[in-house]
Amino acid sequence: MLVPEEVFAKERDFLEGFSGETFVVERTISKKLTRKFLLRPTSETVMYYMFSLWVTSYKDLPIKIYQTVNVFRYETEQTHPILRVREIIMFNEAHTVHSSLSDADRQISEAMEIYSKFFDALLLPYVILKTPPWDTFAGAEYNYDFFTLMPDKKAIELGSVINLGQKFARAFDIKFQDSDGEWKYAYQTCYGVSERVLGVLISVHGDNRGIIFPPAVAPIQIVIVPIPGEEIMDKILEKCKNIKDRLKKAGFRVHLDDRPELTPGKKYYWWEFLGVPLRIEIGEKEVKEGKITIARRDIFKRVVILEELLEEEIKKLFSEISKEMYRRAKEWFESNILTATTIEEGMKIYNKNKGGILRFPWCGKDECGLKIEEETGLPALGHNPNEKATGKCVICDSDAKHYFYVGKKY
Amino acid sequence: MLVPEEVFAKERDFLEGFSGETFVVERTISKKLTRKFLLRPTSETVMYYMFSLWVTSYKDLPIKIYQTVNVFRYETEQTHPILRVREIIMFNEAHTVHSSLSDADRQISEAMEIYSKFFDALLLPYVILKTPPWDTFAGAEYNYDFFTLMPDKKAIELGSVINLGQKFARAFDIKFQDSDGEWKYAYQTCYGVSERVLGVLISVHGDNRGIIFPPAVAPIQIVIVPIPGEEIMDKILEKCKNIKDRLKKAGFRVHLDDRPELTPGKKYYWWEFLGVPLRIEIGEKEVKEGKITIARRDIFKRVVILEELLEEEIKKLFSEISKEMYRRAKEWFESNILTATTIEEGMKIYNKNKGGILRFPWCGKDECGLKIEEETGLPALGHNPNEKATGKCVICDSDAKHYFYVGKKY
Numbered sequence: 032m033l034v035p036e037e038v039f040a041k042e043r044d045f046l047e048g049f050s051g052e053t054f055v056v057e058r059t060i061s062k063k064l065t066r067k068f069l070l071r072p073t074s075e076t077v078m079y080y081m082f083s084l085w086v087t088s089y090k091d092l093p094i095k096i097y098q099t100v101n102v103f104r105y106e107t108e109q110t111h112p113i114l115r116v117r118e119i120i121m122f123n124e125a126h127t128v129h130s131s132l133s134d135a136d137r138q139i140s141e142a143m144e145i146y147s148k149f150f151d152a153l154l155l156p157y158v159i160l161k162t163p164p165w166d167t168f169a170g171a172e173y174n175y176d177f178f179t180l181m182p183d184k185k186a187i188e189l190g191s192v193i194n195l196g197q198k199f200a201r202a203f204d205i206k207f208q209d210s211d212g213e214w215k216y217a218y219q220t221c222y223g224v225s226e227r228v229l230g231v232l233i234s235v236h237g238d239n240r241g242i243i244f245p246p247a248v249a250p251i252q253i254v255i256v257p258i259p260g261e262e263i264m265d266k267i268l269e270k271c272k273n274i275k276d277r278l279k280k281a282g283f284r285v286h287l288d289d290r291p292e293l294t295p296g297k298k299y300y301w302w303e304f305l306g307v308p309l310r311i312e313i314g315e316k317e318v319k320e321g322k323i324t325i326a327r328r329d330i331f332k333r334v335v336i337l338e339e340l341l342e343e344e345i346k347k348l349f350s351e352i353s354k355e356m357y358r359r360a361k362e363w364f365e366s367n368i369l370t371a372t373t374i375e376e377g378m379k380i381y382n383k384n385k386g387g388i389l390r391f392p393w394c395g396k397d398e399c400g401l402k403i404e405e406e407t408g409l410p411a412l413g414h415n416p417n418e419k420a421t422g423k424c425v426i427c428d429s430d431a432k433h434y435f436y437v438g439k440k441y
Numbered sequence: 442m443l444v445p446e447e448v449f450a451k452e453r454d455f456l457e458g459f460s461g462e463t464f465v466v467e468r469t470i471s472k473k474l475t476r477k478f479l480l481r482p483t484s485e486t487v488m489y490y491m492f493s494l495w496v497t498s499y500k501d502l503p504i505k506i507y508q509t510v511n512v513f514r515y516e517t518e519q520t521h522p523i524l525r526v527r528e529i530i531m532f533n534e535a536h537t538v539h540s541s542l543s544d545a546d547r548q549i550s551e552a553m554e555i556y557s558k559f560f561d562a563l564l565l566p567y568v569i570l571k572t573p574p575w576d577t578f579a580g581a582e583y584n585y586d587f588f589t590l591m592p593d594k595k596a597i598e599l600g601s602v603i604n605l606g607q608k609f610a611r612a613f614d615i616k617f618q619d620s621d622g623e624w625k626y627a628y629q630t631c632y633g634v635s636e637r638v639l640g641v642l643i644s645v646h647g648d649n650r651g652i653i654f655p656p657a658v659a660p661i662q663i664v665i666v667p668i669p670g671e672e673i674m675d676k677i678l679e680k681c682k683n684i685k686d687r688l689k690k691a692g693f694r695v696h697l698d699d700r701p702e703l704t705p706g707k708k709y710y711w712w713e714f715l716g717v718p719l720r721i722e723i724g725e726k727e728v729k730e731g732k733i734t735i736a737r738r739d740i741f742k743r744v745v746i747l748e749e750l751l752e753e754e755i756k757k758l759f760s761e762i763s764k765e766m767y768r769r770a771k772e773w774f775e776s777n778i779l780t781a782t783t784i785e786e787g788m789k790i791y792n793k794n795k796g797g798i799l800r801f802p803w804c805g806k807d808e809c810g811l812k813i814e815e816e817t818g819l820p821a822l823g824h825n826p827n828e829k830a831t832g833k834c835v836i837c838d839s840d841a842k843h844y845f846y847v848g849k850k851y
Contacts, residue, residue, distance in 0.1 A: 032511065032528050033464075050470035054443075059515050060460035060479070068527075069470070101442065101511070105469050118442050 032101070033068035039076045042202035048169020049073075052104040070103040075170065075195075075221065078126050079203040086128060086217060089209045093138070094128040113230030114187070114441055124223035128200075130207060135194060135218035139175075142192045142222040146177055149224070150189060153232050154245045154357040155179050156364035157189060158388070160413030160436055163400050172196035178412055178440075180367055181234050184386025186412060186440040189231060190224040233306075235360055242306030243328055245356055246349035253278060253285045253345065254302045258295050258314030266318050274311065274323070274341070281342045303328055308352055309345065329355055370434070372422055374406045381409070388412065388438040392431030394424035400435050402426045409437035442511070443478035449486045452612035458579020459483075462514040480513040485580065485605075485631065488536050489613040496538060496627060499619045503548070504538040523640030524597070524851055534633035538610075540617060545604060545628035549585075552602045552632040556587055559634070560599060563642050564655045564767040565589055566774035567599060568798070570823030570846055573810050582606035588822055588850075590777055591644050594796025596822060596850040599641060600634040643716075645770055652716030653738055655766060656759035663688060663695045663755065664712045668705050668724030681723050684733070684751070691752045713738055718762055719755065739765055780844070782832055784816045791819070798822065798848040802841030804834035810845050812836045819847035 033056060040046050054070040057063065071077060078096065085091065102122045110116050125142065129135040143159060150157050157179045168174045174193040178186045199205070200216040209215050236243045246252055257264075257271045271287050278285040286307075288298050295312070302310060310326040312333075317323055321338045325345070329352050336344040367387035371377030374391070381389045391403055393414065403426060404411045413436060420431040443466060450456050464480040467473065481487060488506065495501065512532045517525050535552065539545040553569060560567050567589045578584045584603040588596045609615070610626040619625050646653045656662055667674075667681045681697050688695040696717075698708050705722070712720060720736040722743075727733055733751060736743045739762050746754040777797035781787030784801070791799045801813055803824065813836060814821045823846055830841040 033513070046470070051472060053470050054466045054478075055468050055470055056464045056466055056480070058465050060456070060463050060465055062461060064515065065518065068464075070466070103443070105474065108475065 032071055032103075034071050034077050036067040036069055038080055039069045041076065042170045042199055044198065045075065045170035045202075052106055054103050054105060071100075072102055072104045073122075073221075073223070074098070074100060074102070074124060074126065075199060076203075079199050079205060079219075082126075082128055082217075082219075083203045083205045086205050086207050089130045089207050092128055092130040092207060092217065093134060095125060095138075096127075097123070097125045099123050111441070114227055119225045119227075121226040122223055123225065124221060126221045127219060128205065129218040129220070130209065130215070132196075132218050135196075135220050138220045139192055139194050142220065143175060146190045146192065146222070146224065150177060150179075150228075152245075152247055153228070154353060154360060155189065155231065155235060156357070156361040158368070158412075158415065158436065160415055162413045163411045164397060165401065166411060166413075168193045170195060170198050170202075172198065176413065178388070178436075179231060179235065180364055180388065181231065181441065184367055184384070186388055186438045187227070187231055188440065189228055190222065192222040193220060195219040195221060236356055237306070240300075241304035243356065244306040244308060246308045246352055249306065249308050250284065251286045251302075251305070251307045252283050252349070253309045253311060254298075254307045255285065255287045255311045255313060256295050256298045256302075257287075257289060258312055258317075260315035260318075263315060263318060267313055267315070270318050271313050274313065277341065278345070283345065299326075309348060327352060329359075372425060374403070374425060377425075378407060381407075386439060388436055390434040390436045391425035392420040392422040393433055393435035394427055394429045395432040396424075396427070399424055399426040403435050403437060407437050410440055412436040412438055412440070442481055442513075444481050444487050446477040446479055448490055449479045451486065452580045452609055454608065455485065455580035455612075462516055464513050464515060481510075482514045483512055483532070483631075483633070484508070484510060484534060484536065485609060486613075489609050489615060489629075492536075492538055492627075493613045493615045496615050496617050499540045499617050502538055502540040502617060502627065503544060505535060505548075506537070507533070507535045509533050521851070524637055529635045529637075531636040532633055533635065534631060536631045537629065538615065539628040539630070540619065540625070542606075542628050545606075545630050548630045549602055549604050552630065553585060556600045556602065556632070556634065560587060560589075560638075562655075562657055563638070564763060564770060565599065565641065565645060566767075566771040568778070568822075568825065568846065570825055572823045573821045574807060575811065576821060576823075578603045580605060580608050580612075582608065586823065588798070588846075589641060589645065590774055590796075590798065591641065591851065594777055594794070596798055596848045597637070597641055598850065599638055600632065602632040603630060605629040605631060646766055647716070650710075651714035653766065654716040654718060656718045656762055659716065659718050660694065661696045661712075661715070661717045662693050662759070663719045663721060664708075664717045665695065665697045665721045665723060666705050666708045666712075667697075667699060668722055668727075670725035670728075673725060673728060676728050677723055677725070680728050684721065684723065687751065688755070693755065709736075719758060737762060739769075782835060784813070784835060787835075788817060791817075796849060798846055800844040800846045801835035802830040802832040803843055803845035804837055804839045805842040806834075806837070809834055809836040813845050814847060817847050820850055822846040822848055822850070 049072045053072045056068040100122055101118055101120045103118055107115050127138050157177045159175055159177055162174050162176055171193045174191055176191050177189040179189055181187050197216040197218055199219055205217045206214050207217055233242050255271050255275055257267045275285050275287045308328050312324045322335050323338050324333055324335050326333045369380045369387050369389045371380055377389050414433045418433055420434045422431050424431050459482045463482045466478040510532055511528055511530045513528055520526050537548050567587045569585055569587055572584050572586055581603045584601055586601050587599040589599055591597050607626045609629055615627045616624050617627055643652050665681050665685055667677045685695050685697045718738050722734045731748045732745050733748050734743055734745050779790045779797050779799045781790055787799050803809055824843045828843055830844045832841050834841050
């Protein structure tokens with residue numbers, strides 16, 4: 032975590048790119064150190080120093096290292112819990128080394144696919160944008176960011192996939208003897224996500240009553256609340272326990288809230304706040320009739336199902352909830368991606384919408400991208416190379432190739 | 442991990458005690474910060490700040506928090522891997538809050554019992570010593586250290602159990618309303634061990650050929666090595682796999698080394714180096730005769746057992762190995778605890794022994810302990826209050842109460 036200054040400084044672009052954010056340690060409370068250390072903002076420099084020792088032959092490659100670590104960045108004076116911090120405590124990063132550019136490119140595609148699946152599973156909508164050269168990750172050839180929108184309509188980066196090319200390999204002397212006997216510099220990639228994703232998940236799906244977890248990742252998927260009745264409380268609790276065991280056996284994460292001191296209403300409120308997707312209510316009626324009442328967290332609707340069909344009905348409900356949550360999130364996300372063909376029009380709809388992601392037809396030239404950033408006063412987010420635009424570049428009026436995305440970000 | 446300076450500075454003894462070791466962060470590479478941060482050398486200050494918010498009633502107590510974190514200490518210019526580092530990456534620390542002194546004392550006993558069991562399970566001999574007041578953990582009332590000896594006959598601290606009394610509670614304003622309605626300061630304890638224990642484990646039990654893991658904690662407990670024979674290699678490998686599955690089923694951590702490119706001899710060497718307690722050799726004879734050859738890592742002895750008794754014989758062997766390893770370690774440890782009744786005699790046997798732990802009858806007064814430290818030139822390790830000494834204090838000649846322990850340490 033403490034990176035010696037001379038190791039950190041080996042890749043100059045990296046050093047410059049991170050110089051504002053990287054903490055320096057040069058003393059203890061009572062004495063000055065004989066050497067300076069930096070707190071890693073990411074792990075490239077320490078890990079790539081090791082790669083230079085490990086890599087000797089093309090047979091060693093590819094190397095793929097995955098780790099969960101803490102990293103430190105001074106990005107802001109004003110921190111936001113989980114979203115914008117000084118210490119990222121769960122930075123999940125992969126670092127890979129390859130013997131060819133094509134294999135590194137393949138790894139980049141694989142990483143984008145992994146993250147796409149991950150964010151899809153979290154029911155988060157996103158755009159994948161290639162970062163403009165002037166904002167590219169320090170020390171990288173190019174990088175892609177996954178962006179989504181927070182409820183305040185500011186864009187937020189969910190994850191990054193970075194092609195480092197041979198820049199670090201040259202700086203750290205990561206060389207391998209190829210099958211043709213020649214010594215060559217390796218190709219590298221890295222990609223990472225952090226606990227920020229959890230913050231985004233909670234913000235995007237939540238409502239005024241609290242969190243709504245997608246069933247797939249909810250720590251508790253189903254809560255059972257007994258409804259006190261006359262005389263047969265024993266039977267109600269017994270049934271609650273049976274249903275709990277049955278659901279547990281079927282692989283669900285289920286909790287029985289049998290706290291006697293709380294009313295059912297307080298329990299509803301509590302578990303809704305914590306985002307449990309389904310609530311099962313069991314009272315007199317349920318004991319007598321062989322039916323089960325289930326309430327959905329996402330749309331606050333109750334359904335009554337036959338007890339014998341419990342497991343399959345819950346699976347169906349989970350699937351419906353997931354679809355509904357994704358539909359809702361995606362619809363909102365897409366309604367906040369604003370397309371405009373002139374800067375003036377763009378600023379008008381952006382201001383009217385009070386934020387969002389704004390995009391313009393663009394010829395593909397850096398200078399026009401920079402100009403868009405300048406004239407809108409909004410940070411560039413990048414472009415999607417697979418997405419074609421029609422019409423004319425909003426700056427130079429030549430034929431548009433892609434959309435250029437801008438927007439305020441976290 | 443980054444502790445604001447003003448929070449860290451709340452307990453003055455703590456601040457002073459750690460001032461030489463605690464790293465300061467006051468800038469990034471390119472700019473000065475508006476406030477200073479310290480890298481936590483332990484977690485008291487950040488955690489106790491939170492305790493002051495959490496604790497309000499005697500009903501909240503005791504609170505016990507356990508965490509595995511990284512901490513930073515500048516203890517040495519010259520680091521030793523795992524043993525003496527700048528970043529402890531697996532610091533396992535407990536922090537507890539109590540409503541009475543007696544409950545805190547009870548917690549201290551419990552913690553000492555937990556660590557005793559832990560080090561016993563690792564087959565590590567140790568002495569538990571109460572640290573002299575002038576070396577006590579900064580901010581503590583008193584603390585106990587578990588010491589063992591490294592092969593170079595220098596003492597090493599395995600773990601600490603610390604009674605913080607009310608010092609931090611006063612500094613951080615951790616108060617609770619007691620059952621009598623009055624507001625009182627809480628009592629606290631903390632205790633911790635680190636990855637250093639792993640380094641000690643490897644050093645104490647190992648020999649010239651490499652590591653020797655106690656069976657209870659060996660990552661691989663048994664390795665199976667096929668011995669190539671004439672023609673029936675298929676049958677040998679099949680038998681190896683059967684034995685492996687059988688042992689796995691019985692709950693053992695077992696590995697089959699079926700690498701065809703290595704000779705059995707190279708495999709023996711490899712797994713001995715890595716400290717696997719038992720090796721099973723399976724060749725032609727074993728296939729034909731229904732017997733199994735097992736080699737012990739600790740004493741390099743082979744035994745032949747009946748195949749049908751495999752599981753129980755292995756359990757027996759594990760028990761014998763554990764006993765033998767502990768006997769060996771303990772005998773060596775005890776032979777290096779040197780008792781002397783005069784300083785001159787002590788220094789003579791200490792120098793002749795080239796290290797170890799040296800102890801003298803002692804009256805119990807701090808000034809005599811300090812004097813022992815001064816006259817021997819060896820750091821004080823402390824005393825065991827449960828251990829009575831006979832004879833006269835080596836310094837003041839009054840009746841001895843306990844032994845006072847000194848020795849070079851890591």
